[in-house]
Amino acid sequence: MKIEYKYREDTPFIIEFRPNDYQWNIIEETYGEKGQKLVGDLVKTNSSGTVQYIEKEFHHKSTELHVPDNVELIIEGTEVKMLVPDHVLFDFDQFALKEESKAILSEIGKTLGQFDKNMEVLIHGHTDNVGDSQYNLDLSKKRAEEVKNFLLEQSNLGNISFLTEGFGETKPIASNDDEAGQAKNRRVEIVINLR
Incomplete structure (x- = not known):
């Protein structure tokens, strides 16, 4: 119920x-x-x-969330969203994780490990609007899958269900008219619904 x-x-x-x-x-x-x-x-x-x-x-026990400095944390009601810029995780036009990004994802994994083990975590890939839209969609899907695969390797996250989706350029959070906005739009979002 x-x-x-x-x-x-x-x-x-x-x-x-x-x-x-x-x-x-x-x-x-x-x-x-x-x-x-x-x-x-x-x-x-x-x-x-x-x-x-x-x-x-x-009785609720509040969980303090710790995320790396270069990860933006957005909490809206029961939804917790971690925005990880793509340059932190990937080289330009690549979907293989950078070696240095693994420490950041390990920290995120520790944060996820604080929650109920039988929850769903959504991993969304996003790109800017530069280039072919189908190519961007495919790249965003591959990047989301790569983050999921790394998190699945974390020993304390075995009971969490990870669902991935790539959105390509369809859900910008900033204007794509300049490089600063494009950089914000190139991201991976890790979303937890605490309901």
């Missing part, structure tokens, strides 16, 4: 089931009009002792 909630630092997340909130006969028959048929460790009683209900409280 999925339950949507808004994360708030230092605020517990509470799930409650109160049979008397429902006017359905089957609920009343199964659990009692005032929850008197509820059993188990999660059963609570209201302050007057007349109504029983189920309550489970979860």
